[in-house]
Amino acid sequence: MRVLQGAARGVSRAAGAYGPSAVLLALLVVGWEAWVRVFDTRPYILPAPSRIWEGFWGTKGLLPEHIRTTLAEAVLGLGFGAAAGVAIAVLVAGIPLVRRVLMPLLVVSQTVPMVVLAPLLIVWFGFGMTPKVVVVALWGFFPVAVATADGLMHADREMVGLVRSMGGNRLQVLRYIAVPAALPAFFSGLKIAAAYAVGGAVVGEWIGASSGLGLYITRAQTSFRVDRVFVAVVLIALLSMLLFAAVHMLARLATPWMYVKTEEETT
Amino acid sequence: MVTPAVRVEGLEHTFRQKGREVRALDRVDLEVGEGEFVALVGPSGCGKSTLLRVLAGLLVPTGGSAEVGGVSAVGRPGLVAFMPQKDLLLPWRRALANAALGLEVHGVPRKEARARARALFGVFGLEGFEQAWPVQMSGGMRQRLALLRTFLVPSRVLLLDEPFGALDAITRRGMHAWLQAVLALEPRTVLLVTHDVEEALVLADRVVVMSPRPGRLVEEVAAPFPRAREPGIVTSPGFVAAKARVLAALGEGGGTLAEAGEERRAPGA
Numbered sequence: 001m002r003v004l005q006g007a008a009r010g011v012s013r014a015a016g017a018y019g020p021s022a023v024l025l026a027l028l029v030v031g032w033e034a035w036v037r038v039f040d041t042r043p044y045i046l047p048a049p050s051r052i053w054e055g056f057w058g059t060k061g062l063l064p065e066h067i068r069t070t071l072a073e074a075v076l077g078l079g080f081g082a083a084a085g086v087a088i089a090v091l092v093a094g095i096p097l098v099r100r101v102l103m104p105l106l107v108v109s110q111t112v113p114m115v116v117l118a119p120l121l122i123v124w125f126g127f128g129m130t131p132k133v134v135v136v137a138l139w140g141f142f143p144v145a146v147a148t149a150d151g152l153m154h155a156d157r158e159m160v161g162l163v164r165s166m167g168g169n170r171l172q173v174l175r176y177i178a179v180p181a182a183l184p185a186f187f188s189g190l191k192i193a194a195a196y197a198v199g200g201a202v203v204g205e206w207i208g209a210s211s212g213l214g215l216y217i218t219r220a221q222t223s224f225r226v227d228r229v230f231v232a233v234v235l236i237a238l239l240s241m242l243l244f245a246a247v248h249m250l251a252r253l254a255t256p257w258m259y260v261k262t263e264e265e266t267t
Numbered sequence: 268m269v270t271p272a273v274r275v276e277g278l279e280h281t282f283r284q285k286g287r288e289v290r291a292l293d294r295v296d297l298e299v300g301e302g303e304f305v306a307l308v309g310p311s312g313c314g315k316s317t318l319l320r321v322l323a324g325l326l327v328p329t330g331g332s333a334e335v336g337g338v339s340a341v342g343r344p345g346l347v348a349f350m351p352q353k354d355l356l357l358p359w360r361r362a363l364a365n366a367a368l369g370l371e372v373h374g375v376p377r378k379e380a381r382a383r384a385r386a387l388f389g390v391f392g393l394e395g396f397e398q399a400w401p402v403q404m405s406g407g408m409r410q411r412l413a414l415l416r417t418f419l420v421p422s423r424v425l426l427l428d429e430p431f432g433a434l435d436a437i438t439r440r441g442m443h444a445w446l447q448a449v450l451a452l453e454p455r456t457v458l459l460v461t462h463d464v465e466e467a468l469v470l471a472d473r474v475v476v477m478s479p480r481p482g483r484l485v486e487e488v489a490a491p492f493p494r495a496r497e498p499g500i501v502t503s504p505g506f507v508a509a510k511a512r513v514l515a516a517l518g519e520g521g522g523t524l525a526e527a528g529e530e531r532r533a534p535g536a
């Protein structure tokens with residue numbers, strides 16, 4: 001009984017949190033459908049939601065493999081990007097010279113449009129998954145590096161002093177203060193990177209690939225199947241949300257103190 | 268001659284602030300005997316905290332010497348158990364892990380450190396809160412946890428920088444009685460910084476008065492009672508007389524306590 005009540009509370013809370021967005025989304029979809037039917041818009045200009053659904057249903061046999069490829073590239077790229085981001089953050093936060101030399105270059109690196117870089121990466125790494133993983137990693141390392149470096153550099157000086165007064169060395173200060181203090185910032189960076197990871201993989205595939213949602217889009221475009229392009233768009237959005245939620249779960253596990261409810265908040 | 272637990276000789280400190288030279292400490296001499304409880308009172312900005320930071324090894328003074336247990340503490344942290352003004356509980360550690368921090372930093376294996384911390388949770392009135400996060404605890408509990416953490420640092424000398432400054436008067440009085448009980452159980456040498464004269468006289472064996480910046484020692488008043496004082500002692504004639512002496516010394520120093528209350532955190536302190 002209590003379990004049921006708890007579940008009901010959970011559902012009603014979720015409805016309270018996401019209900020308004022869901023209603024708005026539903027209204028948009030209905031309006032879109034009505035618009036296309038009333039004005040008889042050509043399907044290769046703007047397909048109705050019902051037509052997009054048909055497009056999804058017609059290619060549902062092909063989609064799992066494309067999704068698998070894209071998701072694998074996104075997750076791998078995010079992992080490598082996060083690792084590189086953390087490594088850079090440690091260097092930037094720890095060594096002032098590195099900060100002065102590297103920081104401007106990092107910012108410049110983010111101004112190179114990925115559509116320019118992606119074809120080069122395909123020349124260097126071939127048509128397989130590697131260039132896509134590299135695109136995602138290049139996109140993802142930056143927010144992780146910037147946020148983590150910020151977190152590492154803004155560790156509470158008095159807390160650092162406390163550990164030092166206990167006779168703690170630099171490594172212990174890092175372990176007991178700087179790293180845990182930087183974790184929430186790291187996860188903020190990782191969330192941003194996660195939101196862009198699937199899109200990054202698709203951009204990589206779009207230039208040239210043998211599998212993946214980017215390839216699915218290029219094929220759909222060349223045959224003027226705009227409905228299928230929209231199918232891919234919806235899938236990319238769903239996958240991005242999935243990845244974002246996964247990172248959020250990870251953050252809850254790794255930084256539980258950030259999600260503690262105090263007495264006043266619960267009552 | 269027995270080596271005192273803490274010995275400070277000719278201690279001076281000058282720092283630069285906005286291009287001006289600021290003299291924080293001026294030829295301070297102070298000895299604290301083994302097991303003694305000394306309170307340091309003075310207006311804000313008189314260099315009390317600076318003195319503690321020097322003894323904690325966190326600040327290298329511009330002159331003089333500071334020893335803990337016969338060893339120079341200048342630029343050498345790890346000799347004392349230091350409790351800063353803020354409780355500075357690490358938000359990412361549960362209460363038990365926070366208490367065990369000093370032991371872990373000193374290389375005690377985590378499991379043993381936490382077992383030793385757990386054993387003292389009852390004494391510090393924290394039983395049942397071992398797994399609580401700091402944000403879930405009240406101000407008084409946080410302060411007791413910070414004190415427990417300080418007691419667990421493997422050092423005989425405690426430096427307490429206004430440990431009860433953030434608490435309301437009633438909670439503070441309770442903490443005084445409780446701290447005396449804990450010290451009877453777990454004796455330590457204590458150097459307490461406060462600007463609450465009553466607190467100093469209730470807790471300490473000896474009260475040392477500092478002048479406003481540049482901080483000098485201007486008066487020493489022995490508490491006219493043995494330890495284990497009842498809260499009611501504050502109205503006894505002996506206590507009132509001692510309090511009057513301390514307040515007079517503070518007045519002569521040029522600052523008043525009202526001023527001291529205005530600016531809680533001294534710049535550069």
